[in-house]
Amino acid sequence: MPQPNIVSDPEAEKILNRISLRYFLLVFALLIADTLIFGYANALLRPKTLGVLMKPLLILLNFASILVVLIPFYFGIYKLFAARLAIGRERVQRRSWNQAVAALEPFDNWTQRFLDHSGEAHFLLAQAYTSLGDKTKAEAARKFVRSRKGVWADQVNGVKSSVTTLGPEGQENRPRPAKNKPRRRF
Numbered sequence: 001m002p003q004p005n006i007v008s009d010p011e012a013e014k015i016l017n018r019i020s021l022r023y024f025l026l027v028f029a030l031l032i033a034d035t036l037i038f039g040y041a042n043a044l045l046r047p048k049t050l051g052v053l054m055k056p057l058l059i060l061l062n063f064a065s066i067l068v069v070l071i072p073f074y075f076g077i078y079k080l081f082a083a084r085l086a087i088g089r090e091r092v093q094r095r096s097w098n099q100a101v102a103a104l105e106p107f108d109n110w111t112q113r114f115l116d117h118s119g120e121a122h123f124l125l126a127q128a129y130t131s132l133g134d135k136t137k138a139e140a141a142r143k144f145v146r147s148r149k150g151v152w153a154d155q156v157n158g159v160k161s162s163v164t165t166l167g168p169e170g171q172e173n174r175p176r177p178a179k180n181k182p183r184r185r186f
Helices: 010-044 055-093 097-108 120-132 135-147 151-157
Strands: none
Touching: 010 055, 055 097, 055 120, 097 120, 097 135, 120 135, 120 151, 135 151
16 A cells, blocks of 8 residues: 655644645635636737737737746745655654655656756655665666766765765755965966
8 A cells, every 4th residue: 555645744744734725825816816817808809809910919918827827836836845855854864764755755756756856855765765675666766866967866876976965955065165275266
């Protein structure tokens, strides 16, 4: 029986539910406003009464009505999955493997893979699956990470990179040159 994609931590659920509700209400309000405003505009600018030059304006108006709803919708999905990644990263650091899998598993859906640009979510998911003993899912997650280029693919492939550790937000902490020495620029 497959595991549900519910993070079993009340704090994490509260964060994810707040983001989901906020963007659902925003998109719903925009959809209602879009229907009323652009529907009325389309009724005023009937194609039969428009001249040849005004028809492209009507097409552009209808295209803009789609963007008014879709841009906040995709931004909300991006914010939700960024929060999932942060929760999953924190759960992996705490070694709460079941909660990490629950937080990161939605990235493994083929329709949501585009949200894992760097491959970090799949890298963390592979660690969690390995720790839980599910070798086939761990290898599938590693395969996805290898398809990306970057720090996470290098770590899966065993290549030493210049990244020493990851900061609290998963950002790369690279060694910085001393500030008292002049930098060489050539």
